[in-house]
Amino acid sequence: MSVAAEKMTSDDAALLDAYSASVADAVDRIGPAVCRIEISQPRAGQGSGFIISPDGLIVTNSHVVGDATSVRIAIPNGVHAEGRVLGRDPDTDLALVRSHASFPDFAPLGNSKLLRRGQIAIAIGNPLGFEWTVTAGVVSALGRSMRSATGRLIDDVIQTDAALNPGNSGGPLVSSAGEVIGVNTAVIRGAQGIAFAVASNTANFVISEIIRFGKVRRAFIGVSADTVALPRRAALMSGLATTSAVRLRKVEPGSPADRAGLNEGDVIAAIDGQPVTGVDDLVRLLDGSRIGRDTRCLVLRRSTAVELTVVPEARTA
Structure with missing residues (x-):
């Protein structure tokens, strides 16, 4: 092998190692705050969520909690707890849950306005029952719109090719810096590598409205x-x-x-x-x-x- 080829191989390996390290570090930082959300009434189901504050506030999707008033929460360290649904906003497919259990880790929301197309995007969740699964891709597009279950358009949506499947809903989309940049919400069935997350800045607005008023005033x-x-x-x-x-x-x-x-x-x-x-x-x-x-x-x-x-x-x- 030529010296140039050896150098190229070495450089490629270094880049791969750097990519792997950035993804692994982000997962180490955010992963412990990712929950499995279980619903038993009025229907059985499960999805994902993540703890955003040390006092037990948890973000998930509105379609995950549905009409439930309480949910069961599990985190990677084996802790199980009950949670109360504080409010939901079907127009952005977001919901806020509170649990009074003691959670050692939390994942605050970052600033989605700083995102750029092409940067690393990491999804963490519980797809198809496979707990705390990690997938990675890039931010494919910004400022997309998608229609919520209520028929209204959700603006400022992030498009990503990080693989999402049923059960990922409500989990975090994370940057390589270990910041939550979005809340995973939907995939296009039958398409390869097209998935969507509600931007973290929109989630911040919705959360603050639910905390203050129990609903989102618009x-x-x-x-x-x-x-x-x-x-x-x-x-x-x-x-x-x-x-x-x-x-x-x-x-x-x-x-x-x-x-x-x-x-x-x-x-x-x-x-x-x-x-x-x-x-x-x-x-x-x-x-x-x-x-x-x-x-x-x-x-x-x-x-x-x-x-x-x-x-x-x-x-x-």
Whole structure:
């Protein structure tokens, strides 16, 4: 073997070792906080979840807990405990459970806004009953939308090719830095390597709403959107020191956004003076406190910046 070939082989081995080490380190950090969620009433089933705080708050999917008011929790060290469902949000397929058992490990949510396509994504869960299984892939796309069980679109969804199967639902999607970047929620049956997770920033918003109000309050304006890069000229025009904003992909006819004059293709850069740098900001800013209130939207439309006033409505089930 030539010297060049030997060097290539050595370099490849080093890269593989580095990849393996980063995945293994992330699993060591987050894995002990991953739960198996068991439901016996009103139907039997199981899924995954993960502990996000030392006082026993656990995130999972709404479709995992269903209509149950209590669940049984198991973690890798053999501990079993009862948990109470604090609230669920079918519109984002998220639910929050509390257990008063003592859990030594927890996995706080990271900042999904920092994600980049191509970075390592690691899924941990209990697919098909095989407990605490690890799969790895990459972040395939960001800012996807998918339809929830209620028929509403979940925005700011992460697409990954980390293998997911029934039972992975509710488990964490983890970065190589050992941060939870999403909550695994769905696979496309019959497709190879297409799976989805609700972004951690959206999960943070939903969790805070459930803790404060027992449900998620939302202001509805009737749009679907995605995050886009904001050219320097557009940023200067908006007067904001941001590099991204939200582009409207659809405006529902007759909706508050439609009545305010918002159009498909418009870019929302700020709401009431607060920068909108991604879909997660749009979700967070349109909370229940804005229902029925004049809400100023800074809109970039072609080569001009305009301010439009939207009056959000209460989002109905």
